[in-house]
Amino acid sequence: MLQIQTSINDVIMPVFIFPHEERNTYIVSIPDMNFSLEYSRALTEADQAEEIVLHLFNVMDEAACEAVARDITRATSTK
Numbered sequence: 253m254l255q256i257q258t259s260i261n262d263v264i265m266p267v268f269i270f271p272h273e274e275r276n277t278y279i280v281s282i283p284d285m286n287f288s289l290e291y292s293r294a295l296t297e298a299d300q301a302e303e304i305v306l307h308l309f310n311v312m313d314e315a316a317c318e319a320v321a322r323d324i325t326r327a328t329s330t331k
Contacts (some may be wrong), residue, residue, distance in 0.1 A: 258323040260285070260316055267320075269327060278328055280304070282320075285311060293328075301325045 254269040263284075270279040271293065278300075281288045291303045302319035305314070312320075 254327055256323060256327045258282075258320045260312065260320060267324060267327075269324065271328075280324060283288065287311065297325050297329050 253269075254285060255268045256269065257264050258267050259265075260282075265282055265284040268281045268283070270281075271277075272278055272279055272290070275290075276293050277290050279288065279290045287308070289307045290302065292307040295303065301318075301324075304324055305317040308317040308320060
């Protein structure tokens, strides 16, 4: 499992990323926001970011969504 930090509305929050090998997915959790998401590891980095933004858009503004998505996809693109 990967653990990174991201900034949401100037608050640093932990993000947990679990690469689920059997399902070929990433499971992402931001406990401080009561948020989780599972998406395919087969998606391109751009498509992964878009998937994250689409799900986060319900709980924060677009700029914050894009920043969080960028942090997550940077972490997963190196693994």
